[in-house]
Amino acid sequence: MSGMEFGDRTEGGTIRDERARQALREVGDTAVSRPAAWAMVGWFLATIVVVPAIDVVRGELASPWGVLAGAVRVAGEADGFFATNRELQRGIDAFEDEVREGSWVRERLVPPVQAWTLRWLRLANERVHPGRGGWLHFRADVDHVVGPGFLDPRVLEARRAGGEAWEAPPSPDPLPAILGLRDQLAERGISLLAMPTPVKPAIQPETLSGRYRPGGPPLRNPSFDEWVKRLEAAGVPVFDSAPLLAGRAAVEPQYLATDTHWTPEAVDAVAKELAGHLEAAYGAVLGPADPLAFYRRPATAESRGDIAEMLRLPAGAGPPAQSVELQTVLDGRGDPWRPDPAARVLLLGDSFTNIYSDDDLRWGTGAGLAEQLAFHLGRPVDRVAVNAGGPRATREALARRLAAGDDRLAAKTVVVWQFATRELSHGDWARVALPRREPPG
Amino acid sequence: MVFSSHLFVYLFLPLALAVYALLPRRGKHLGLTLLSYLFYGWANPAFVLLMLTSTAIDYVCGLTLAGAWRGPWSEPLEPLEPGGPRSRAQRWAVAVSVVGNLSFLGFFKYFNFAVDNMDTFAAAIGLPGLETSLRVTLPLGISFYTFQSMSYSIDVYRGRAVALRSFVDFACYVSLFPQLVAGPILRFSEVADQLRERHHSLEKMARGAAFFSLGMAKKVLLANPCGRVADLAFDAGSLVTADAWLGLGAYSFQIYFDFSAYSDMAIGLGLLLGFAFPKNFDSPYRADSITDFWRRWHISLSTWLRDYLYIPLGGNRRGPARTYFNLALVMLLGGLWHGASWNFVIWGGIHGGLLAVERARGREGVFAGLPRPLRVAGTFALVTLAWVFFRAESLPRAIGYLGSLFGASAGHPAAGLVGATLWQPWAMLAVSVAALVVWAAPQTWDWTRRLPAWRVATCGGLLWLSLAALATQEFNPFIYFIF
Numbered sequence: 064m065s066g067m068e069f070g071d072r073t074e075g076g077t078i079r080d081e082r083a084r085q086a087l088r089e090v091g092d093t094a095v096s097r098p099a100a101w102a103m104v105g106w107f108l109a110t111i112v113v114v115p116a117i118d119v120v121r122g123e124l125a126s127p128w129g130v131l132a133g134a135v136r137v138a139g140e141a142d143g144f145f146a147t148n149r150e151l152q153r154g155i156d157a158f159e160d161e162v163r164e165g166s167w168v169r170e171r172l173v174p175p176v177q178a179w180t181l182r183w184l185r186l187a188n189e190r191v192h193p194g195r196g197g198w199l200h201f202r203a204d205v206d207h208v209v210g211p212g213f214l215d216p217r218v219l220e221a222r223r224a225g226g227e228a229w230e231a232p233p234s235p236d237p238l239p240a241i242l243g244l245r246d247q248l249a250e251r252g253i254s255l256l257a258m259p260t261p262v263k264p265a266i267q268p269e270t271l272s273g274r275y276r277p278g279g280p281p282l283r284n285p286s287f288d289e290w291v292k293r294l295e296a297a298g299v300p301v302f303d304s305a306p307l308l309a310g311r312a313a314v315e316p317q318y319l320a321t322d323t324h325w326t327p328e329a330v331d332a333v334a335k336e337l338a339g340h341l342e343a344a345y346g347a348v349l350g351p352a353d354p355l356a357f358y359r360r361p362a363t364a365e366s367r368g369d370i371a372e373m374l375r376l377p378a379g380a381g382p383p384a385q386s387v388e389l390q391t392v393l394d395g396r397g398d399p400w401r402p403d404p405a406a407r408v409l410l411l412g413d414s415f416t417n418i419y420s421d422d423d424l425r426w427g428t429g430a431g432l433a434e435q436l437a438f439h440l441g442r443p444v445d446r447v448a449v450n451a452g453g454p455r456a457t458r459e460a461l462a463r464r465l466a467a468g469d470d471r472l473a474a475k476t477v478v479v480w481q482f483a484t485r486e487l488s489h490g491d492w493a494r495v496a497l498p499r500r501e502p503p504g
Numbered sequence: 505m506v507f508s509s510h511l512f513v514y515l516f517l518p519l520a521l522a523v524y525a526l527l528p529r530r531g532k533h534l535g536l537t538l539l540s541y542l543f544y545g546w547a548n549p550a551f552v553l554l555m556l557t558s559t560a561i562d563y564v565c566g567l568t569l570a571g572a573w574r575g576p577w578s579e580p581l582e583p584l585e586p587g588g589p590r591s592r593a594q595r596w597a598v599a600v601s602v603v604g605n606l607s608f609l610g611f612f613k614y615f616n617f618a619v620d621n622m623d624t625f626a627a628a629i630g631l632p633g634l635e636t637s638l639r640v641t642l643p644l645g646i647s648f649y650t651f652q653s654m655s656y657s658i659d660v661y662r663g664r665a666v667a668l669r670s671f672v673d674f675a676c677y678v679s680l681f682p683q684l685v686a687g688p689i690l691r692f693s694e695v696a697d698q699l700r701e702r703h704h705s706l707e708k709m710a711r712g713a714a715f716f717s718l719g720m721a722k723k724v725l726l727a728n729p730c731g732r733v734a735d736l737a738f739d740a741g742s743l744v745t746a747d748a749w750l751g752l753g754a755y756s757f758q759i760y761f762d763f764s765a766y767s768d769m770a771i772g773l774g775l776l777l778g779f780a781f782p783k784n785f786d787s788p789y790r791a792d793s794i795t796d797f798w799r800r801w802h803i804s805l806s807t808w809l810r811d812y813l814y815i816p817l818g819g820n821r822r823g824p825a826r827t828y829f830n831l832a833l834v835m836l837l838g839g840l841w842h843g844a845s846w847n848f849v850i851w852g853g854i855h856g857g858l859l860a861v862e863r864a865r866g867r868e869g870v871f872a873g874l875p876r877p878l879r880v881a882g883t884f885a886l887v888t889l890a891w892v893f894f895r896a897e898s899l900p901r902a903i904g905y906l907g908s909l910f911g912a913s914a915g916h917p918a919a920g921l922v923g924a925t926l927w928q929p930w931a932m933l934a935v936s937v938a939a940l941v942v943w944a945a946p947q948t949w950d951w952t953r954r955l956p957a958w959r960v961a962t963c964g965g966l967l968w969l970s971l972a973a974l975a976t977q978e979f980n981p982f983i984y985f986i987f
Contacts, residue, residue: 272924
């Protein structure tokens with residue numbers, strides 16, 4: 064295109080606006096030598112072209128055609144326009160994630176940059192808060208404790224509106240889901256015990272802030288007490304381990320320094336108190352305890368911790384691995400403890416249940432909450448626990464097993480539903496329908 | 505798609521620049537339009553149809569205003585006589601354009617707000633609510649492109665611009681991706697001649713690359729960390745006083761750097777494509793009065809409101825009382841333009857009220873008489889306090905935050921934890937550098953006027969640094985993207 068004239072009357076418009084005139088004059092006045100201009104433009108273009116070029120050469124650049132695949136699949140459906148649009152959005156989101164996560168620039172830069180910012184600026188990533196003395200905190204845990212009340216109607220409304228456009232809106236209110244499970248269990252004559260598990264900053268805030276001292280009262284989300292009150296009024300008892308853990312925290316840490324979860328000693332203490340609670344409330348129907356049904360054998364485990372993994376630091380640059388002493392539980396025959404589908408107690412749980420039991424969590428096996436509960440209860444315990452997916456995943460896992468004919472609710476007296484308290488602020492509490500029990504015959 | 509994203513920087517932008525460079529002159533606007541629609545549809549493909557409809561309405565209105573249907577299509581269109589008589593068809597055409605655009609804006613932006621308020625009001629007087637389950641999704645950038653599109657019809661009607669015969673050229677103007685979703689708001693009269701013909705040069709591209717690099721640095725290295733501090737404070741249920749002030753100060757810097765960075769990047773991208781967009785920020789936090797602030801902040805919006813709302817309302821020509829009323833009304837509507845919530849109305853009301861007070865004092869700021877540094881500090885404090893309403897999610901949260909600022913908050917036991925996440929070296933560094941840039945650094949426009957080798961190297965270094973940070977950051981919001 065040729066140089067532009069400041070015509071007063073040209074087709075397409077007139078330039079009489081002083082700001083536009085000034086902008087054009089400004090741009091025309093740029094003082095830059097040709098070598099400097101070439102350097103600026105070349106630097107810029109090379110920067111934006113080299114990264115995708117390397118991704119192409121490495122074969123790591125995601126294909127954009129996947130964006131269309133889902134949309135084509137649903138285009139003929141009844142609500143074709145909106146369904147296609149939703150699928151396009153889903154595909155676009157997945158493509159964008161794939162492009163970013165698969166790029167060499169991210170792969171190469173994240174570990175050293177993260178190590179540098181953590182060391183010199185105490186800046187972790189979006190998921191981690193560095194604490195005091197090498198402790199790390201999961202941001203969602205901190206947000207739950209310091210955040211607004213999770214039952215606040217405005218908070219609930221904001222969370223409902225905050226889901227992805229192509230997915231069903233999340234269910235942020237924990238009460239209907241818990242009461243729904245209570246009702247479905249009641250139809251089978253089973254009681255429900257809710258077991259919110261406090262998160263690290265609630266019990267050991269001194270590991271994040273110097274304003275607190277070990278052993279202080281547990282910190283609660285502003286809605287927590289109201290939530291407990293409403294549940295108990297609706298006939299769902301709540302087993303709250305926070306006072307026990309807070310008291311013990313005055314003596315020794317109850318959580319792992321670089322992991323979201325509790326220590327083996329905390330698990331054992333909580334299992335013991337839970338066993339006492341179950342004995343007191345349901346002992347008569349649980350049948351006689353057998354103190355020799357299980358015994359324990361010491362073991363050790365060592366890991367870097369899941370929060371340390373979240374930091375994606377270079378190999379060898381992260382916090383040192385932490386070593387813990389476990390008490391693995393074995394049955395009377397010396398075999399490792401196993402969940403017993405015929406048990407009267409079912410523990411539904413998340414990774415707080417699975418830690419020291421599920422090898423995926425890398426903290427050893429045979430010494431988790433269900434194992435310790437069985438040991439202290441002197442009775443078999445059944446367990447359905449899912450590490451990720453929040454409070455919905457556990458119930459969905461139970462529902463899938465029931466649907467597959469694996470009736471894990473048969474013969475149960477009580478279901479203990481353990482979940483991390485952070486889920487009260489962040490989890491999806493959608494109702495999950497459990498398959499109804501087929502009538503005999 | 506946001507500018508500060510991996511996808512935009514490494515895929516969309518190289519593609520857009522390559523397509524633009526390779527297309528012949530006659531195809532450049534079509535290419536730009538298609539790229540812009542791809543850019544816009546990336547967030548929600550369905551909204552492309554909405555923008556296309558809005559564009560088509562204004563295009564037809566423009567041709568009707570210019571009487572294009574009467575003569576041969578090849579004949580050049582003439583501007584209308586400014587202030588001259590207008591036919592019934594022309595009055596209808598401009599009315600259809602204005603009402604059409606405002607209807608789109610009203611429905612998509614304010615439907616949910618209206619329903620919620622009606623339900624609240626009905627509940628207050630004991631009547632059943634509307635009980636509608638319909639929730640309208642806000643299309644990205646609708647506030648920007650409807651204003652932009654509307655300015656075309658109004659400018660043509662007023663005789664300030666000549667209508668476009670080419671639908672592609674007009675669609676290119678409305679959808680131009682550098683400024684589509686977060687401004688600056690381009691008036692048709694500002695770019696009309698550039699749409700017809702514009703000049704590409706190495707110098708222009710170099711300055712564009714420098715603008716984009718500095719904008720990216722402002723966004724990623726300053727706005728994002730300040731935003732992280734602000735989010736930690738504003739998302740907390742309860743705060744101690746010092747934490748609340750740090751969070752608010754960080755938000756004040758975040759919103760400035762977020763938005764001015766976007767404007768810098770938009771101007772830079774425009775230059776790479778041969779366009780020169782006007783300045784949108786003029787060091788607003790160096791203003792010594794609220795009147796001065798509004799001459800410097802989001803200039804494309806404030807001048808739009810002045811020319812298309814304040815002056816048609818009578819401006820300051822109908823006596824002091826009407827002037828104050830006009831100022832307050834324009835700022836209230838300006839607040840509402842930013843978002844459908846009472847918080848934005850209050851924010852607009854605060855600014856409108858302060859503008860009216862200053863007008864009553866003969867355009868003297870409320871801190872007039874003090875040394876300039878104190879006037880600037882006082883103005884910054886007022887603007888920053890008003891941001892509480894802009895940032896807080898609801899009116900009760902805004903009031904609660906103000907309470908924390910002045911020590912009137914009840915203080916939840918967990919409030920002490922917030923400070924531990926806020927008062928960290930990275931946060932102090934970000935806020936300090938932001939303050940330094942706000943009050944001591946030259947503006948992008950001035951600094952890039954001369955580009956010796958060391959400035960080129962600085963821009964390149966900042967580009968690399970910010971892209972390195974971008975590759976490692978998860979936190980990357982864009983405040984004005986949602987308006």
